[in-house]
Structures are given as C-alpha cells and as structure tokens.
Amino acid sequence: MPLTTPPPRRRLPRVLVAAGAVAVLGLPALTTPVAAAPARPAPVDLGARVVVLDPSMPVQQIEDTVNTIAAQQVDAEMGTARWSVLLRPGTYGSAADPLQLRVGYYTEVAGLGASPGDVVVHGKIESYNRCLGDGGTTNCIALNTFWRTLSNLTLRIDGGGQDGCRQSANFWAVSQAVSVRRLDVQGSVPFSLMDYCTAGPQYASGGFIADSRFGAVVNGSQQQWLTRDSVVGSWSNGVWNQVFSGVEGAPSDEDFPTPPYTTLDTTPVSREKPYLFVDGPGRYAVRVPAAQTASRGVTWADGTTPGRTVPLTDFFVARPGDTVQRINAALASGKHLLLTPGVYDVDRSIRVTRPGTVVLGMGHATLTAVGGSVPLTVSDVPGIVVAGVTVDAGTVESPVLLQVGATHPGVGHGRFSDADRAADPITLSDVYFRVGGPHVGRTDTALRIDADHVLVDHTWVWRADHGVEGFTAGVNGDTDRWRTNTGRTGVVVTGDDVTATGLFVEHFQQRNLVWEGERGQVVLFQNELPYDPPTQADWQQPDGTLGWPGYTVAPDVTQHRLWGGGVYVFNQNDPSIVTEDGFSVPDAPGVVLEHVMTVHLGAGTVEHVVNGVGARSDAGTTGVPSYVVRYPAP
Known part of the structure; x- marks a missing residue:
C-alpha cells in the first residue's frame, strides 16, 4: 500500500546480558536477582541485544525496560538495531498488576518454555498503528508495521489500567514480515489484528498465525491473512483475502467472496518453526518440530510438539562481526547455527551442506550481501531448516540472495531418496x-529453489517501495528507485513437490514469482506489482505483452495448486500503466487456482485476473477486488 516516507533511523543503546540478569544502557536497569534454581548452569551469552526476563522481576521494571525498547523502535523501520526479548518459564503479571508490553520494529518476544503453557503473561503484548503525519499524530496505519514476532507463551488478556477502548482487545496491528506462533490466548476480550483506538485511517496489511489457539479474533482492516494449523473460537469479517488452513473453528468459505474466506480442512505439508527453550535445570536447547502432512490444529495440545531436541552446545552461537570463514568452519564440523540479533555483513556465501542442520535467527537477525555475494546457500539434502532470518541485498548486484539446491554439484545427490526428502523437507520458516x-x-x-520437497512456511520477499536512500526523481523518488534498487525476479521455483504456506512477494521489476516445478502447492499468495515503473515501456515484456503477471506458472507444468491469491496494482509513478493479467498459468487439468483476485489501489490497471478471465481492476473499481472463484471453471 502507498506509504509516507518514514523518518530517519535513530541511534539505539546497547543491551548486555550477564549472569541471568539484564543490564540495559540508557534503559531502566533490571537489578532484581533471579530466583535461585538448583544447579543452574553458567549463563549463556546470547549477544548484546538479548533481554532475558524472569518472573521474579517486578512488573513495573519489566514494563519499563521492554516498553522503552519499543518506544525506541517505533520509528526504526530502516534502523539496524535487532532485539530478542525472552521470558523464562513462570507467570508474569496478575489481575492486580497486569503486565502490558509493546512490540516495535525488529523485535521478537518469545517464551522460553518447552510448551506455551510454561510461560504465562497476565496482561497484554501489543503492536499499535504507526502515525506518520503531523509529528506522529495523524495518518495512523499499520501498513508498514513490519518485522516483529510473538511466540511460545500463554497470553491471558487483561487491559486493566488502560482506557476503555484499549481495554476492549489485545491489539496486534501488523503487516508483512510478522508472525504469531505457538500462542495460547485466553480471556473474554478478543485478539484484534487492527488497532481501532488510534486515529485513522487504521489500514493493515498482514500477516501470519500458526500453531496457536485463540478465542475471538477480530480481523478488522487486514487485507489478507493466513492462519495455519490453529484453533479459533470465532473470526470476524475479512477484507480481500483471508485463508485458513488446518484451523479448528475456521469459518466456512461456501459463500466466497462474501466474505472472502478460503478454508482448507488440513494443511498439505507443514513443519513448525524451531524454538529456543530452557529445561528444568536451566540449560538452553532448540526444539526442532517434525514435518507433517494433512495437519490440523496445534501441535502442543497433548504434550510436547513432536520433533527432536538439540542442545545449544551443538550450535555455533554467532554474533555480528563473526567472519563467514568462521561460521562455515563451524557448519562443516557439524555444528548448527544460532544467529544472535544484529546485522551481519556477508561477503561470501554461508554454506549449509549437512543434512538436518538448523540455522535459527534471533530478533530478526539480518544477513546483508557485500560485494555481490550470495549470502546463504542450502544444499539439496533432507532436513535442513532455516528460520527467523532476514536477507538484505547490498549495493553490488547479487545473482541471488538465498539459493536452495543446485549450488554444490554432487552434494546430496544419490545419497538420499525422494522418500527421504519428502519425509524431512528442507524448510524455510x-x-x-x-x-x-x-x-x-x-x-x-531474491529466492531461488532448485531442490525438490522444499517447504516455505511464511516468507516476505520485498523489493522496497519506500526507504531512506534519498531518492528524488519521479513520484516519491520512484524513477530513481526503479533505476537504482534493481530486482528483476522475486522467487523462482524449479524443484518438484515444493509447498509454500504464506508466500508474500512484492514490487519486483519483471517476474515476482515464477514456478517451473511440478506438483507445487501454495496456500495464500499476496503480491503488489511495482509502484515505480517510469513508463509503460519499462513495464512491458519483449513480445509486447503489457506488464508481467504477479504469479506465473511455466507453460510446461502439468500439476499445480493455489488456494487464495491476490495481485494488487498501484503504479503511482505513471497511473496510465496497464498489466494484462494478474496470474498466468498453463491451461492444464492439473493446474487449478481457487479464490484468486486483483485489486486497484489508486493507480494503474490490471485488465484480467488470470489468462484473460476476470474483470478489469482500474480507477473505476478502486478498492473493490475482481475475483475468480476457480480457474479453470469447473
């Protein structure tokens, strides 16, 4: 969606973790000693931006620390600080003194229990609209409240002490690059995906929930949303594209598109994201959930999530400044990789080659390409999991930012069968x-997948439509942006049997998504075409076709499924630009799209939804989607 350019980033203080307590420079110090535990192991150094909380700490002290971080991060959309706030097992807050926390940019809040019930927060954990006008008082939206995470705890909603509107819900007003996982929400008031208490217009454009249990959920202004393998008591309304996959209590989609629900009884392929936890004596470990097929509901309802536990001692704990050579040596020796919060300059590929290796990022750890490098490569071997990592392009063009398969000839080929790969797929979460x-x-x-049996469980692949680069030519600097921030293709998939649950791809200059493998499955696709082509000539294929589809399946593919897809147009640099089709797929019986749409956001035109079928999205239909219920028609 069109945004006001955010203010410049701020310099942020450092946070140090030591001896189980937290010292915060420039923030209220957490000096209350942690309750003693028998034979607690030596503290683990998880880096300068990790805050480890304990239930023995006073509520006010925790609030002051975490909410000060949130206040520093509220406008830090383009900043470099990354934060991880971890809660040791126990109960935080009470009816008499509820704990109420805010979450800003590049921040994860996560419980350290083996199950969500091990960490209980009596209070709220919230993300509000960001106000972009008049010194932060008007134009309040959630369209760019990106990069924040909430996971692995029980939330007993209590707005005690807040004003009447704020008490009415726990607000999680977010958009892309956000996830809620392993959350158990309790209480009589809803969990709202829209902040309706801050001055408007209150738009939102997220997001993702998995492996979570809720009572009432208010969708509000969320344009699209995926809820996967969860439980909901109720779900209110929808805007354009709401998808439920393997969700107990999900609404019916029989009246699509009014409301615009897409409901799958089970999820074709799934694997929950690995999570950090501490055991009884206080030792850190990572739980790596097992892959599933035809999954439904939460994984933790009857006990521990199925999978394996890897002690933290089996990980190389990396910090910004560690060389790629050192990281690769650790990976080659058999170590897993934990990326503590921060920005890592990567001048050559981090190579993940061993089956079953886990790469886990904390606090939106970010790999930035240097000198045209490919920051991360993953070999075509089973069981590799990459989770919680952001990959940024650098100033010198990279051929790709993350390469899965086909990078190290011979690695893995012949050693593993197709059944091995299917049972333990490479997973990106x-x-x-x-x-x-x-x-x-x-x-x-940005992302290239040349391996079979890969699972992509929530990704946002973004060629930025705004930033702080200082561009001036064109509308909002778009002409400069088009010629300088170059990204021709968002995602290429050549592997067979690849599944994506939550695939968000935006603003690339030619193909946003190209799918060439067989038997691909996508559950929710969201795309915005680029805002910034200077002219129609810049947004035209060599054969004269007007524009590129947001979603392309190669002509020779015979089997492919998509459930719930949207392509949006906002050609603000030249509103006369036309795109022929939002989706382009082969006419084959095994290629089926269900519940797909295009929508006009104020500039530009998309002539058809898919393959010449579906009504035009243009200035006469702004904000009103053009739907195709099924292609090809039954």
Whole structure:
C-alpha cells in the first residue's frame, strides 16, 4: 500500500546480558536477582541485544525496560538495531498488576518454555498503528508495521489500567514480515489484528498465525491473512483475502467472496518453526518440530510438539562481526547455527551442506550481501531448516540472495531418496528478503529453489517501495528507485513437490514469482506489482505483452495448486500503466487456482485476473477486488 516516507533511523543503546540478569544502557536497569534454581548452569551469552526476563522481576521494571525498547523502535523501520526479548518459564503479571508490553520494529518476544503453557503473561503484548503525519499524530496505519514476532507463551488478556477502548482487545496491528506462533490466548476480550483506538485511517496489511489457539479474533482492516494449523473460537469479517488452513473453528468459505474466506480442512505439508527453550535445570536447547502432512490444529495440545531436541552446545552461537570463514568452519564440523540479533555483513556465501542442520535467527537477525555475494546457500539434502532470518541485498548486484539446491554439484545427490526428502523437507520458516530501503540494494533474484520437497512456511520477499536512500526523481523518488534498487525476479521455483504456506512477494521489476516445478502447492499468495515503473515501456515484456503477471506458472507444468491469491496494482509513478493479467498459468487439468483476485489501489490497471478471465481492476473499481472463484471453471 502507498506509504509516507518514514523518518530517519535513530541511534539505539546497547543491551548486555550477564549472569541471568539484564543490564540495559540508557534503559531502566533490571537489578532484581533471579530466583535461585538448583544447579543452574553458567549463563549463556546470547549477544548484546538479548533481554532475558524472569518472573521474579517486578512488573513495573519489566514494563519499563521492554516498553522503552519499543518506544525506541517505533520509528526504526530502516534502523539496524535487532532485539530478542525472552521470558523464562513462570507467570508474569496478575489481575492486580497486569503486565502490558509493546512490540516495535525488529523485535521478537518469545517464551522460553518447552510448551506455551510454561510461560504465562497476565496482561497484554501489543503492536499499535504507526502515525506518520503531523509529528506522529495523524495518518495512523499499520501498513508498514513490519518485522516483529510473538511466540511460545500463554497470553491471558487483561487491559486493566488502560482506557476503555484499549481495554476492549489485545491489539496486534501488523503487516508483512510478522508472525504469531505457538500462542495460547485466553480471556473474554478478543485478539484484534487492527488497532481501532488510534486515529485513522487504521489500514493493515498482514500477516501470519500458526500453531496457536485463540478465542475471538477480530480481523478488522487486514487485507489478507493466513492462519495455519490453529484453533479459533470465532473470526470476524475479512477484507480481500483471508485463508485458513488446518484451523479448528475456521469459518466456512461456501459463500466466497462474501466474505472472502478460503478454508482448507488440513494443511498439505507443514513443519513448525524451531524454538529456543530452557529445561528444568536451566540449560538452553532448540526444539526442532517434525514435518507433517494433512495437519490440523496445534501441535502442543497433548504434550510436547513432536520433533527432536538439540542442545545449544551443538550450535555455533554467532554474533555480528563473526567472519563467514568462521561460521562455515563451524557448519562443516557439524555444528548448527544460532544467529544472535544484529546485522551481519556477508561477503561470501554461508554454506549449509549437512543434512538436518538448523540455522535459527534471533530478533530478526539480518544477513546483508557485500560485494555481490550470495549470502546463504542450502544444499539439496533432507532436513535442513532455516528460520527467523532476514536477507538484505547490498549495493553490488547479487545473482541471488538465498539459493536452495543446485549450488554444490554432487552434494546430496544419490545419497538420499525422494522418500527421504519428502519425509524431512528442507524448510524455510519466517525467512524474509529486502531489496533497498535502508540502503541501495541490487539483486537479480531474491529466492531461488532448485531442490525438490522444499517447504516455505511464511516468507516476505520485498523489493522496497519506500526507504531512506534519498531518492528524488519521479513520484516519491520512484524513477530513481526503479533505476537504482534493481530486482528483476522475486522467487523462482524449479524443484518438484515444493509447498509454500504464506508466500508474500512484492514490487519486483519483471517476474515476482515464477514456478517451473511440478506438483507445487501454495496456500495464500499476496503480491503488489511495482509502484515505480517510469513508463509503460519499462513495464512491458519483449513480445509486447503489457506488464508481467504477479504469479506465473511455466507453460510446461502439468500439476499445480493455489488456494487464495491476490495481485494488487498501484503504479503511482505513471497511473496510465496497464498489466494484462494478474496470474498466468498453463491451461492444464492439473493446474487449478481457487479464490484468486486483483485489486486497484489508486493507480494503474490490471485488465484480467488470470489468462484473460476476470474483470478489469482500474480507477473505476478502486478498492473493490475482481475475483475468480476457480480457474479453470469447473
């Protein structure tokens, strides 16, 4: 959606973790000693931006610390600070003194229990609209409240002490690059995905929920949303594209598109994101959930999430400034990789080659390409999991930002069967990409998948439509942006049997998504075409076709499924630009799209939804989607 350019980033203080307590420079010090535990192991150094909380700490002290971080991060959209706020097992807050926390940019809040019930927050954990006008008092929206995470705890909603409107819900007003996972929400008031208490217009454009249990959920102004393998008591309304996959209590989609629900009884392929936890004696470990097929509901309802536990001692704990050579040596020796919060300059590929390796980022850890590098490569071997990592393009063009398969000839081929790969697929969870924004970015392709049996469980692949690069030519600097922040292709999939649950791809200069493999499955696709082509000639294929589809399946593919897809147009640099089709797929019986749409956001035109079918989205239909219920028609 069109945004006002955010203010410049701020310099932020450092946070140090030591001896189980937290010292925060420039923030209220957490000096209350942690309650003693028998034979507690030596503290683990998780980096300068990790805050570890304990239930023995006073509520006010915790609030002051966490909410001060949130206040520093409220306008830090293009900043470099990354934060991880971790809660040890126990109960935080009470009816008499509820704990109420805010979450800002590049921040994760996560419980350290083995199950969500091990960490209980009596109070609220919230994200509000960001106000972009008049010194932060008007134009309040959630369209760019990106990069924040909430996971692995029980939330007993209590707005005690807040005003009447704020008490009416726990507000999680977010958009892309956000996830809610392993959350158990309790209480009589709803969990709202829209902040309706801050001055409007209150738009929102997220998001993602998985492995969570809710009572009432208010969708509000959320344009699109995926809820996967969860439980909901109720779900109110929808805007354009709301998808439920494997959700107990999900609403019916029989009246699509009024409301615009898409409901799958089960999820074709799933694997929950790995999570950090502490055991009884206080030792850190990572739980790596097992892959599932035809999944439904939460994984923790009857006990521990199925999977394996990897002690933290089996990880190389990386910090910004560690060389790629050191990281690769640790990976080659058999270590897993934990990326503590921060920005990592990567001048050559981090190579993940061993089956079953886990790469887990904390606090939106970010790999930035240097000198045209490919920051991360993953070999075609089973069981590799990459989670919680953001990959940024650098100023020199990279051929790709994350390469899965086909990078190390011979590695894995012949050693593993197709059944091995299917049982333990390579998995990308909450892996995000950015081209431009905080600095000039250039890549040919962001994500390339050349391996079979890969699961992409929530990604946002973003060529930035706004930033702090200082562009001036064109509308909001778009002409400069088009010629400087270059990214031709968002995602290429050549592997067979690849599944994506929550695929968000935006603003690339030619193909946003190209799918060439067989038997691909996508559950929710969201795309905005680029805002910034200077002219129609810049947004035209060599054969004269007007524009590129947001979603392309190669002509020779015979089997492919998509459930719930949207392509949006806002050609603000030249509103006369036309795109022929939002979706382009082969006419084959095994290629089926269900519940797809295009929508006009104020500039530009999309002539048809898919393959010449579906009504035009133009200035006469602004904000009103053009739907195709099924293609091909039954």
